[in-house]
Amino acid sequence: MEDTGVSFIAPEHVHPRRGGATTRPFVADPGAGVRTAEIVPDRRGGVGGALAAPSTPETVRAAVTQWLAGNPAPVGAAAVAAIKAGGRTSDDVRLFADLWIGEHGLRFAATAAVEMASMLLIDDHAASGTQHYPSSDRGVRHLRPGETQLTRWPATAVLLRVRAALAVAPDDEFEQVVTALMPFREGLPTARAACSTLVPRPDWVDADVADTVASRDSWRARLLLHATADAGQARLLAEIPEPWHLDIDRGLVFTLLDGVGPSAVSTLFHWLDQKIAQFSGAGTERWLFSLVATIPGDDVMTGLLSRSGSRAAKAALLEAARRFPARAMRILAEHDVADLLRGHVVEHLDLVNEVTPLLSLPAAGRVQAIVRAWHEVVTAPLSAVPPVLADPPWSRRQRVARPPVVTGLACTDVPAVTWLPGEREEWAERRRFREDPAVDWPAMAEKVINGTGRWDDEPGLLFARAPEEIARATLVRWEPRSSWDAPYWMPVAAARLGTDMLPALLTLARATPADYAALLLPFTSTEVAVLVADWSARLKTVRGPARQWLLRHPGAAARALIPPALGKPGTARRQAERVLLLLHGHGHTEEIRQAAAGYGPEAAAGVEALFVADPLAALPARMPTPPVWAAPGCSRRCG
Known part of the structure; x- marks a missing residue:
């Protein structure tokens, strides 16, 4: 059995649905009332200011008044949540659902969640294209026909939190919620999609998916990916949002897999084909490929194989082959992937008899040829073996001189930035920001520091456009958090603020x-050099930028790394030694010697000893096991 014991779902990341494969107990956060009360609206004037804005209709004002007076008014509760949540992506937004459930029950919470999804913050009197920007005249109202939601996270987070409670609710309470949602099914498309997300009834979901696909609505498409249980629907929905709107997270992916099953892999491949690394980061791409590798199916293996020109896809293909070796042997043989097939067959000779009857005649012939070659390997005479292999140094360990240790060395270089011609100007133009002369820079600085800003680009806007004294003071107190946008605005801020960034x-x-590795290229400091040395030794993904930095700043690298290269034995010393030898091999020997001389004659002698040491004598404490491809039976003549 090729798929026995395989699990590709991480239940803790799934947004549960009623009747779904993944459920867990739901307990409303008892502190939700206090924590939601502490959320500060992302606008001047707070909730009261939004209610007083011309764009807020009287019906919404009245409902909010009722809610704030302690009466159960779903529209009022939704409006307050929409105003306070703004465009936040923080976890505290979903606490509005806990507040509603804890104080007024599931029926009220579900109704309020749909109302919230149907509302938007807007200044109807602002210039076209700026109606949704934070301003003192931005109010809250329901969507109108033809309008769509623009803020993805808050309403979605609240809906999914309510859905988690519905997933385990008693039958009678669940039916009461369904009855309460029925009027919304006659309303606008956004409200209908919210209902389908809460209660993914096939008839509701089918109708809403068809409408969303026809209208190409990105917000509803992403929302309904949490509701569909059909692979075809998922693929259609996934094709609607532009790549920079994907914002793929573990919750979305695992919820999709929980609802659709392994056939959802076509949607995952679609996202990967959109070059999501450019928008969601290389880490997201690697994670998604690694997840795909855990999913069983011929379409998964062939999909990874067809994309194996990518390093991330190749790594995922090899992982999938380890997880599903029989399937991998069959597919690699049928597709005549000679290099991968040789090593795989030799590693899994025990599976050959099981797999061969499943193969076409040409594919079976390829596998048998590899097996025959493996058994026909002739041992070469000793005279044909290179001396380093005939008498390998690791078979006769010799006592080698202990490398010199020079203590008390420390690099005193201060952080600096050195720009190539035109580089600083190019960085300064990488990201353009909206111009708003009414920005309250001190208020925005506090939101950036506290992590309560509405827009993902507010840190970038502040560091790129705020008065320098505010920007530099904020940097001292800011706790950096990565976002999809940060790699795009950080070069602008670095070009402006230099080493403060x-x-x-x-x-x-x-x-x-x-x-972010490439963003360190103009900068030098001891911390940068040590980090780059670590990357150069450990991380293939950033070895290129690491080497580029080292060869761009050989003197600074040598001054920073000579102290650890002459320090006590360990990882830091090995990494520093490798960098100095790399620079030595690239013609930067004199710069290294000059840096060493600055530390005194003992350090200079220690560096010279490093240059003349025999690298073959530097053996690891434990020799690694030879990889499968090094076996004689894996030579190319097997193909």
Whole structure:
């Protein structure tokens, strides 16, 4: 059995649905009332200001008044939540659902959640294209025919939290909710899609998917991906949002797999084909490929094979082959993937008899040829073996001189930035921001520091456009958080603020090297050099930018890394030694010697000893196991 014991769902990331494969107990957060009361609206004037805005209709004002007076008014509750949540992506937004459930029950919460999804913050009197920007005249009202939601996260988060409670609700309470939602099924498309998300009835979902596909509505498409249980529908919905609107997260992906099953892989492949690394980050792409590798199915294996020109896809293909070796042998043989097939067959000779009857005659012939070649391997005479293999140094370990250790060395270089011709100007133009002369920069600075801003690009806007004294003071207190937009605006801020941006860049580069490594290229400091040395030794994904940095700043790299290269044995020393040898091999020996001389004659002698040491004598404490491809039976003549 090729798929026995396989599980590709992470239940903790699934947004449960009633009748779904994944459910878990629901308990409303008892502190939701206090925590939602502490949320500060992202607008001047707060809730009262939004209610007083000309765009807010009297019916909404009256409903909010009722809600704030303690009466169960779903429209009022939804309006307050919409005003307070704004465009937040933080987890505290979903607490509005807990508040409603805890104080007024599921029926009220479901109704309020649909109302919230049907509302938007807008200044109807603002210039075209700016109606949704934060301003003192932005109010709250229901969507009108032809309008759609623009803010993805808050309403979706609240809907999915209510749905988690509905998934395990008693039958009678659930039926009461369904009855309460029926009037919304006669309303606007956004309200209908919200109902389908709460209660994914096939008839509701089918109708809403058809309408969404016809209208090409991105917000409803992404919402309904949480509701559909059909692979064809999922693929149609996934094709609607533009790549930069995907915002793929684990909750969406695992909920889709929970609802649709393995056939959802066609949707995952579609996202991967949209080059999501450019918008959601290389880490998201690698994670999605690694998840695909855990899903059983011939279409998964062939899909990975057809994309194996990508490094991430190739790694996923090899992982899938390890998980499903019989399937991999069959598919690699049928597609005549000679290099991969050789190693795979040799590693899984025990599966050959099981797989061969399933193969076409040409594919079976390929597998048998590899097996015959494996058994026909002739041992070469010793004279034909290169000396380093005939008498390998690891078979006769010799006592080698202990590398010199020079203590007390420390690099005193201060952080600096060195721009190539035209580089700073190019960075400064990488991202353009909306111009708003009415921006309250001190207020925005506090929101950026506290993480309560409405827009993803507010940190970038602040650091790129705010008065420099505000921008630089904010950087000192800001805790950097990565977002899809950060790699695009950070070059602009770095070009403007120079080394003041370096601590934030280092924080993000340590967390997500693939997204931020290139942004360190103009900067030098001891921390940067040590980090780059670590990347160069460990991470293939950023080895290119790491080497580029080292060869761009050989003197700074040598000054920073000579102390650890002459320090006590360990990882830091090995990594620093490798960098110095890399620079030595690229013609930067004199710069290394000059840096070493600055630390004194003992350090200079230690560096010279590194240059003349025999690399074959530097053996690891435990020799690694030879890989499968190194076996004689895996030579190319097997094909």
